[in-house]
Amino acid sequence: MIQPCYLYSRAICVKAAIEGRAPSNCGVYVGNILMAKRAPQPVDVLVGQNIRICRLQKGLSQTELGERIGVTFQQIQKYEKGANRVGASRLTQIAGVLGVSLPTLFEGTPAAGQAMADQSGRALLTHPHSLRLLQAFDKITSESMRAAVLQMIESIAGGRPRRAAAKAGHRR
Numbered sequence: 001m002i003q004p005c006y007l008y009s010r011a012i013c014v015k016a017a018i019e020g021r022a023p024s025n026c027g028v029y030v031g032n033i034l035m036a037k038r039a040p041q042p043v044d045v046l047v048g049q050n051i052r053i054c055r056l057q058k059g060l061s062q063t064e065l066g067e068r069i070g071v072t073f074q075q076i077q078k079y080e081k082g083a084n085r086v087g088a089s090r091l092t093q094i095a096g097v098l099g100v101s102l103p104t105l106f107e108g109t110p111a112a113g114q115a116m117a118d119q120s121g122r123a124l125l126t127h128p129h130s131l132r133l134l135q136a137f138d139k140i141t142s143e144s145m146r147a148a149v150l151q152m153i154e155s156i157a158g159g160r161p162r163r164a165a166a167k168a169g170h171r172r
Contacts, residue, residue, distance in 0.1 A: 043109055045082030047091070049126045050105045052080040054098040056131045069093045080126070 055065050055076075062073040062080070069090065078084035079094075086094065095102045125131055140146045 040082035041085075043106075044085050046108050047086060047105050048080040048082040050107055051076075051086070051094055051098070052126045053131065054100050054104065055080075058098050060098075065094070065097060068097045 055062070060068075062076040066073045066076045070093075071090075075084065079086050091105060092102060095105055125134070137146065137149065140149060
């Protein structure tokens with residue numbers, strides 16, 4: 001007997017499974033058993049983003065991190081995207097190689113009973129060059145130069161530069 005998945009309407013999945021045409025969001029077959037697809041949990045994605053941020057701060061490639069913990073760079077990619085969950089012992093290895101405490105890799109997760117916080121700023125740091133750009137920007141000591149760089153970047157990006165903040169002498 002083919003087992004139904006529960007991510008999609010049970011009746012539709014069972015009917016589709018019997019007809020041999022399971023919907024793409026229904027699941028995958030393992031032998032003749034239809035298994036539910038697993039979507040990454042928000043905490044898995046967040047931990048992956050934190051691994052990526054810490055790895056970039058340390059200046060390591062995915063290959064180098066993978067070699068140090070005994071996995072392929074593809075596995076590191078999957079961890080960083082949240083596609084694969086990171087086990088406790090592997091997470092401990094990663095934290096050790098990156099020189100961070102284990103709780104650092106969970107920064108941004110909500111406490112019990114709280115909703116997941118907006119991670120848009122954290123997610124931006126996982127894009128290539130974002131961390132380097134932020135680190136370089138932080139080294140600029142002149143406020144007028146910082147404002148000029150910000151205005152230039154906003155202009156290149158096609159956004160509206162916020163001149164009021166720059167003229168008001170916005171301090172960090």
